[in-house]
Amino acid sequence: MPEEINLEIYNADPLTEDVSDEATEAAPKTYAPLDAAAESQADLSAEMKAIGEAYAQALKNGAPAETQPRLDYAPYRSSVLRHPTKDLHHADPETIELYSPAFGHMDVHALEADLTIQHNGEPLGERIVVSGRVLDGDGRPVAGQLVEIWQANSAGRYIHKRDQHPAPLDPNFTGVGRCITGADGSYSFTTIKPGAYPWKNHLNAWRPAHIHFSLFGQEFTQRIITQMYFPGDQLFPLDPIYQSIVDQDARDRLVATYNHEQTKPEWALAYNWDIVLTGSKRTWTENEALGAEGDDHE
């Protein structure tokens, strides 16, 4: 099952190395033949529906609402052998886990938040600004922390050799960005709206357009990697990754809001998405509470 990984692409620095030509050569020239053994969307949809109905019934019977994805969610076939079968062990975080790695402006250049200026030309697609705030479970801003994103281009293609989708690469778009949150927990990325893309979970499986987000809090226990989606996507009910969150309110927390007020005339559409990390277990220092930025080399 291990697919080949090209380490040159795998480890490339997207800001200094242009890896797109090599990946272009790897693209198949025609559509991959349909796999006769693959399961249909109808099979998968029926499975997802049954899980959803069982959850709805459990809610009715008084079970608490689930806020996170199921680790054991068979409709995402790759999860079958990759989820723990034993319950997660409840633990109280200890000293090191009550703090987070510190990132700052020596780690991330301000220009890394603009994914449309990393090459010589303008990337193709719909220019968007995605912004919001990172908050902890008590509503406090997570200031001076690292946000990393990655995404497909407007045609639904990732710069990664393992992405064999025969959609064009964009020589002007890598699809990787970083920023450090402001004192109010704010972040903002300028990018291109990613396209939907096919994956081989089942026959005719398509991922809704999404941007991967990686976030750090003020405590290591708040670490999270997730995906942001766009409102109104018709692929939501069909996608086992989105549906692995069985609770509709919880799913909705991954969907950005279109914000016309922030849309830049003649330039870019705007979306807002706030991210809430888990609650804090530690009393914050004054600097953290005031939202001081991350660099502390003194």
Place this chain on the structure above:
Amino acid sequence: MSKLTPTPGQTVGPFYGYALPYAKDRELLAPGSPGSIRLQGTVYDGAGHPIPDAILEIWQADADGKVPHRTGSLVRDGYTFTGFGRSAVGNTGDFTFTTVNPGPTEEGAAPFIAVAVFARGLMNRLFTRVYLPEDEEALAKDPLLSALAPDRRRTLIARRDADGGLTWDIRLQGDGETVFLDFSDAEGASK
């Protein structure tokens, strides 16, 4: 008590390889430098096969047990110990970090390294710990370890290699399944 409901996690997916890794991501200090050790292991799935598309992060105290508060993990200067590292596994599921043995963060505490595990097919990140094997008295008193059955406890303790390094494997499922941790106290957390 939390007032806001946390945003759900999602799988890291297959295509993080051009986004999350960075130069010297797994070198918390330079390989071969005084005090450096190798932390290595393999990530396995429920069939006992190595997983080629997992990525791990470690976060730890320094050799004196102090929690680092220094930035610079993404652009390493070769001198500053930030306590954070990231290692994507290779085709054979192997990961390697160069780091130091963490000291105890409190008098008598068992030193360990905090770990976050991400993988394609893993719906949400998993937290775990890797303990140093030496201080048996501290290990016996450790609140987490002492709450575990012996066969479960074993999954969190590294082996000391002849070269001074640590070997520790992660099993996402099945025989010898690694103990993964839930730090939340809210209802409705991952099951």
